[in-house]
Amino acid sequence: MEGKFQISDTTNLLRKIKDFTRSIVEDLAEGKSPEISINRFRNYCNDPEADCFCSSDEPKGREILTLRKTSQTYRIDMLLRVLLIVQQLLQENRHGSKRDIYYMHPSAFKAQSVVDRAIADICILFKCSRYNLNVVSVGNGLVMGWLKFREAGRKFDCLSSLNTAFPVPVLVEEVEDVVSLADYILVVEKETVFQRLANDMFCKTNRCIVVTGRGYPDVSTRRFLRLLMEKLQIPVHCLVDCDPYGFEILATYRFGSMQMAYDIESLRAPEMKWLGAFPSDSEIYGVPQQCLLPLTEEDKKRTEAMLLRCYLKREMPQWRLELETMLKRGVKFEIEALSVHSLSFLSEVYIPSKIRSESLPVTNLI
Amino acid sequence: MEMCFQILLQGKRVTQRELFYKLLCDSPDYFSSQLEVNRSVQDVVALLRCSRFSLGIMASTRGLVAGRLSLQEPGKEAVDCSACGSSGFPISGDLNLLDNTIITSDARYIILVEKHAIFHRLVEDRVFNHIPCVFITAKGYPDIATRFFLHRMSITFPHLPILALVDWNPAGLAILCTFKFGSVGMGLEAYRYACNVKWIGLRGDDLNLIPQESLVPLKPKDSQIAKSLLSSKILQENYREELSLMIETGKRAEIEALYCHGYNYLGKYIATKIVQGKYI
Numbered sequence: 001m002e003g004k005f006q007i008s009d010t011t012n013l014l015r016k017i018k019d020f021t022r023s024i025v026e027d028l029a030e031g032k033s034p035e036i037s038i039n040r041f042r043n044y045c046n047d048p049e050a051d052c053f054c055s056s057d058e059p060k061g062r063e064i065l066t067l068r069k070t071s072q073t074y075r076i077d078m079l080l081r082v083l084l085i086v087q088q089l090l091q092e093n094r095h096g097s098k099r100d101i102y103y104m105h106p107s108a109f110k111a112q113s114v115v116d117r118a119i120a121d122i123c124i125l126f127k128c129s130r131y132n133l134n135v136v137s138v139g140n141g142l143v144m145g146w147l148k149f150r151e152a153g154r155k156f157d158c159l160s161s162l163n164t165a166f167p168v169p170v171l172v173e174e175v176e177d178v179v180s181l182a183d184y185i186l187v188v189e190k191e192t193v194f195q196r197l198a199n200d201m202f203c204k205t206n207r208c209i210v211v212t213g214r215g216y217p218d219v220s221t222r223r224f225l226r227l228l229m230e231k232l233q234i235p236v237h238c239l240v241d242c243d244p245y246g247f248e249i250l251a252t253y254r255f256g257s258m259q260m261a262y263d264i265e266s267l268r269a270p271e272m273k274w275l276g277a278f279p280s281d282s283e284i285y286g287v288p289q290q291c292l293l294p295l296t297e298e299d300k301k302r303t304e305a306m307l308l309r310c311y312l313k314r315e316m317p318q319w320r321l322e323l324e325t326m327l328k329r330g331v332k333f334e335i336e337a338l339s340v341h342s343l344s345f346l347s348e349v350y351i352p353s354k355i356r357s358e359s360l361p362v363t364n365l366i
Numbered sequence: 367m368e369m370c371f372q373i374l375l376q377g378k379r380v381t382q383r384e385l386f387y388k389l390l391c392d393s394p395d396y397f398s399s400q401l402e403v404n405r406s407v408q409d410v411v412a413l414l415r416c417s418r419f420s421l422g423i424m425a426s427t428r429g430l431v432a433g434r435l436s437l438q439e440p441g442k443e444a445v446d447c448s449a450c451g452s453s454g455f456p457i458s459g460d461l462n463l464l465d466n467t468i469i470t471s472d473a474r475y476i477i478l479v480e481k482h483a484i485f486h487r488l489v490e491d492r493v494f495n496h497i498p499c500v501f502i503t504a505k506g507y508p509d510i511a512t513r514f515f516l517h518r519m520s521i522t523f524p525h526l527p528i529l530a531l532v533d534w535n536p537a538g539l540a541i542l543c544t545f546k547f548g549s550v551g552m553g554l555e556a557y558r559y560a561c562n563v564k565w566i567g568l569r570g571d572d573l574n575l576i577p578q579e580s581l582v583p584l585k586p587k588d589s590q591i592a593k594s595l596l597s598s599k600i601l602q603e604n605y606r607e608e609l610s611l612m613i614e615t616g617k618r619a620e621i622e623a624l625y626c627h628g629y630n631y632l633g634k635y636i637a638t639k640i641v642q643g644k645y646i
Contacts, residue, residue: 100483192424344378
């Protein structure tokens with residue numbers, strides 16, 4: 001997060017890397033195997049009573065890697081190789097993606113997943129985020145609206161061009177001077193919905209910021225959203241398709257992903273609200289029958305798996321109810337189905353009325 | 367056509383997905399899938415000899431540009447594309463806007479980059495300051511806006527060679543050919559924005575620069591693309607040879623394979639190839 005991890009922290013991390021390596025060498029010199037303790041994290045489980053500790057960010061167990069087992073030796077070997085590359089990145093103040101790292105020694109790494117696992121291990125070991133290791137990937141997110149900020153010396157003046165899409169910055173820790181008069185942040189699943197809002201000049205009549213991850217949100221989009229939430233302290237609403245994939249995206253924004261469970265704090269949006277689309281919306285807003293597509297077998301399996309997740313039971317039972325309704329009805333629909341009667345329905349009626357009803361004190365807040 | 371007419375009358379634009387849903391409700395007997403809608407759109411484009419954009423269908427912002435270039439949109443300040451942070455400047459999907467943008471540059475080369483990650487690496491390392499150039503990427507298969515922009519660049523700066531940096535696989539070559547000749551899937555719209563693009567890398571004679579492990583087997587889809595490219599009459603001989611080599615060895619390689627020599631190797635690689643004039 002901005003201000004928390006600066007140049008001095010890079011120096012700290014480099015020192016920690018040296019200390020860690022030294023302790024391994026010392027252990028080996030004494031003829032004994034080093035013991036590397038790696039914590040395990042998860043952000044949900046399938047416990048039916050939700051009687052678990054998943055809501056806490058604390059580790060749920062740990063593994064101890066030693067040189068006594070071959071498989072663990074391999075894992076330590078990969079960890080050290082990646083650590084060497086990370087050290088170089090930090091020393092040279094460059095950034096690389098997970099893929100770039102794989103390509104530096106494809107014969108040793110053998111597969112991308114090996115590199116991914118090593119990076120996760122390193123982050124857990126040194127209690128830091130991936131970007132602290134200077135491991136970043138190009139981002140895919142877009143933002144527009146009532147916002148101004150700077151990233152790596154470049155000015156992003158979204159306010160001057162309210163309906164132009166700006167790329168979400170990749171180096172979120174270098175974002176400064178965030179200024180905004182927006183009333184809320186609207187996160188949309190799809191780029192096409194983002195385009196619709198831009199075309200309808202949504203931000204001219206609604207003082208807000210619109211963000212999209214263009215599908216499943218990547219790390220930089222999630223971090224950027226988190227930054228905006230922390231800096232601006234305004235409500236965040238999420239608009240996804242009424243289908244299992246849309247719900248998965250909503251859950252990723254709100255609860256984080258299992259893969260990045262070790263870094264959950266900086267990647268999730270705990271107060272995000274689900275604006276729509278709900279299964280009930282299809283009746284309320286007159287979605288024609290032909291636009292209601294049947295759930296496939298894959299969809300049903302996915303939905304059933306999501307219904308088992310403990311965080312839904314524990315934290316958002318209303319969301320779980322809507323998901324169950326979707327499964328029961330056996331149909332799904334996309335946001336675009338709402339615009340069938342009028343292209344500007346989404347921006348002129350649906351979104352503003354949903355947001356208005358959100359701000360009433362006594363309502364079925366989802 | 368009628369649907370687009372009505373939408374244009376309202377002064378609005380529509381996405382292809384929205385068009386699908388409207389047609390699904392309006393004429394359910396004629397349209398039952400997105401694919402049918404897309405095909406009809408292509409037919410209309412061919413019939414009326416217009417662009418998809420002029421029918422009111424929205425194009426997404428996919429392409430990025432960075433480097434020794436300055437862009438000035440009507441009514442706005444000029445933007446210096448060499449000071450664009452880590453991400454590059456997005457190429458607008460609005461062709462009218464692109465047409466009216468004032469472009470100035472002191473670059474000596476235009477370099478097309480297939481992948482976003484490679485583009486990002488080159489921009490982060492400010493390679494355009496070592497080699498005076500402009501980097502453009504469509505982040506994969508080229509969209510109409512990026513092709514339009516490239517075309518404008520080639521007309522505005524006719525003496526700048528356009529060099530393409532793609533993966534050594536049939537898909538990479540297909541992307542190069544789309545910029546060069548146009549896209550088969552786009553019917554008549556295609557040829558309009560064709561440019562004289564040359565292939566700088568990754569090529570067959572670079573294979574000695576990459577480790578063996580980076581040569582991975584071709585996927586079935588690659589073979590299909592290769593066949594389709596080879597059947598095209600306009601494909602030049604040296605491109606055919608490259609494709610044949612791929613098929614014979616059954617292998618492909620990504621640009622990232624060059625990273626085994628270190629990060630800054632990519633810039634040196636491009637510079638060497640330019641200096642030696644090794645592009646086809």
